Amino acid sequence: MKLNLKIWRQKDNESKGNFEKYLIDDITPEMSFLEMLDILNEKLINENIDPISFDHDCREGICGSCSLFINGRAHGPDKGITTCQLHMRKFKDGDSIIIEPFRAKSFPIIKDLVVDRSAFDRIQHTGGYISINTSGNTQDANTIPIRKEDADNAFDAATCIGCGACVATCKNASAMLYVSAKVSQFSYLPQGKVEAKERVLNMVKQMDEEGFGNCTNTGACEVECPKGISIKNIARMNREFYKAKI
């Protein structure tokens, strides 16, 4: 199929960006979206034009590197997947596709479609862990039984890949879904209870300092999350937060 692409180009963080148009031909439905971009880049290189930069690594939807905003949606038109799992069968011959980076004040653009998501890491530094040393003589793993339901809930929250789709989608560029996923994971587990109070307070504080917006319960984050992280986690984090404040 033939496609009209409109892609955001920006030389570096200081430069002003703009959309560039590209025409691409001979795309087959079995190709992945990023493979389509690979083909475009190969073409650009052969014409000695700077290829389009975009973040990607595992290409199987788990590392969280890829981050495109495609036709106004984080990770494109399909549900429950990342951009690297999007396939061209979701598009038709002659379609126009607009490709932008994830946009948020806290995600400065590095180049073209590559953004800096280190704010996410910095939030984790303030409490996204259980303070336990590697001693080799922690108690046996089966000493504390954990209800299957709690373990499953903790797991579901822990599957967040930190891609930032929630922030890019949210009209307030809020990182509540991302932060709540970690807070929730530990709140379901007995090991996480010890530091629950400090964790939620510190992580929320850092989230605010990084310039992420507030949650207004729109729910767009949950819809666009490639891993289906539930908005219930936000409610859970709010509860943890109030509990810690009292």
Place this chain on the structure above:
Amino acid sequence: MALYLTEKHIKYKNGKDDCVSPFFIYQNNNKRTKVFCSLKISNKNWCFDKKRVKSSDKESGLKNKKIKLVKLQIESIIDSYKLKNEPLTPETLKAEFEITKILDSDIKNIKTRSLLNSKIPIGPLANKWKSHKGNINLVSPSNKRNIDIIVVGTGLAGASASATLAELGYNVKAFCFQDSPRRAHSIAAQGGINASKNYQGDGDSDYRLFYDTIKGGDYRSREANVYRLAEVSGNIIDQCVAQGVPFARDYGGLLDNRSFGGVQVSRTFYAKGQTGQQLLLGAYSAMNRQIARGKIEMFSRHEMMDVVKIDGKARGIIARNHVSGKLERFSAHAVVIASGGYGNIFYLSTNAMGSNVTASWKIHRKGAYFANPCFTQIHPTCIPVSGDYQSKLTLMSESLRNDGRIWVPKDKTDAKLVREGKLSPLDIKEEDRDYYLERRYPAFGNLVPRDIASRAAKERCDNGYGVNKTGEAVYLDFSHSIYRYGKEKALLNGQDENDNNIVNMLGKKVIKQKYGNLFQMYEKIVDEDPYVMPMKIYPAVHYTMGGVWVDYNLMTTIPGCFAIGEANFSDHGSNRLGASALMQGLADGYFVLPYTIGDYLSDDISTGKIKTDSKEFDESEKSVQELLDKLISNQGKHSVDYYHKKLGKIMWNKCGMSRNQNDLVDAINEIKKLRKDFYKNVNVTGKIEEYNEQLAKAVRVADFLELGELFAKDALERNESCGGHFREEYQTKDGEAIRDDKNYKFVSAWEYVGEPSQAKLHKEDLKYEEIEVKTRSYK
């Protein structure tokens, strides 16, 4: 100080006694002298005759001290052999001691056979690690604060090592080329992690895990390292649970297990199909805690370009900042390489796009030996290639073979009709299906090790039984398990177990619970519902058992340079068992390296900060700069990917699942040619000092183009079939591998001398004390 025993000095008669004269080389102010000692042997009784250095010798005091040291070492060996009641021959004594390469020409006349010293502690296998830990040199907490360690890579091995080293008090500088340490490719590991906890009470033990791993590796791994791995495996699970890793649990709240290939117990801990993700996020969280404390300095989007050696020791790295494109210098007292494997040499693999060999290759070029490069794992269950545009392959976890059955049509005409789309697999009757793994290997069935399952799939497809358009796919079918689970559930729920709809629905639910994300992944890529249609799968490159050679302390042949995780070679022999990569990465990072590194660093407590303005750093940076300049100013006609794809084709066709002499010789020549062409005709767009993915890729491909040649050379020299290395010349009539223990029971460690195929071979003989070396059989 190394001890040498030469052929000439091995044995001579002195009166009635048999005598041996080992010697060591003493070096001062570039002058070397040989100092001889003598040993007397009569049958089993050895005694050391300490020869004093003449007092007229200026350095008699120091030399005598050395002799005393040698005496102590030899006596401890004598003692241990006495304890074991084993005869100590000059040859075994020789093997116990390091016999290192002699560099200077002034002692050329001494002919030594190069043998690598793996520094395996003496004593019974089960006590080695314990006693080694007890005897190792330590660095006190206050001194650790003055020592810097660089860790390259933040996957399971790198992240866990960084976190633990920082906890212990060292100052860690961690590097990853991705935008966050959490993105390392360990995150994509699906199935699980092994540990000999024996929670299922099915007779598991450290020994059994050790035995399965050695056998699975086709007797090409180092016994002592594997035993240690099995020994610490239980600790890993404890540690991860304490960190908040949400492993799967049963309804009683205890940890659940499943089974993996090549074993007959259930010892695999898992978190659905995202075990790697959960373990990596655990290690990442431990890192975050240390980053917050200022004990880890994290450098994301930084790629190591070279290691800096000062006085022969690894003392720092040159890294390129991917955002600014600038080269930066970092110093440390030790450098740890945890940069993973080199499967991307095949272009198409299940590795992430950025996975590369550069860090390992750079240290190889500076003196670290590269071991068994041809030992590559081709994973049997991956989504087949669909076209030339394809950028990577996707794995379907081995855990699926717990519940999926692999088959092809019995009849070639059926297979042909399926390929042409004229017959659906659902219409092929049970009796017309060939469950070839169950047929060939009844004892292990669908759960044979990966190398065997892969070759069996290739054999069927090569003979015309393949089931997709290209004829390179077999079925992985869940219908039986759906039916079985559905019946069980219906009974439990009190529903009608004879109603196929109910059974089907309930069965699918169970399968979804277990493998939901894998089925979704499959459906998105292939556009077919695997709950209804059997999956189509084919082998793909997945893991590399080969890697940088390390001793028992995980140190490479460069003093102060360590390699952990997939980057090293030691634990998996010529074939890795499923769910063992996560185990090894975390064992090395959490429980082994943080202790063994102290043995080396104890000499560095008063070294002080290493400066980065030395001539060694200048030279290293200059060489990197020159390479980058060359690549960027080349203005050739082909993209980097063009070369990477070409290399991948050569590797897959000639060094892939089966290999032969002619192909390997061709491969070496073709890769040489391709490398020449690369430097002449590659086109790297953009500039050096900017975000430039093409340039980063070009550097990685340049290194793959060298490794490829060594890879083929290694495969060519290993005239046997073992594990993932299958030489067509060495197979039985029914296509099973023929291993040659007499001539090839060793590790090939290659020393870089310039042209990769001219690399110098060093052998580490593999000794099995606790295990009987047998022909591997899963029948």
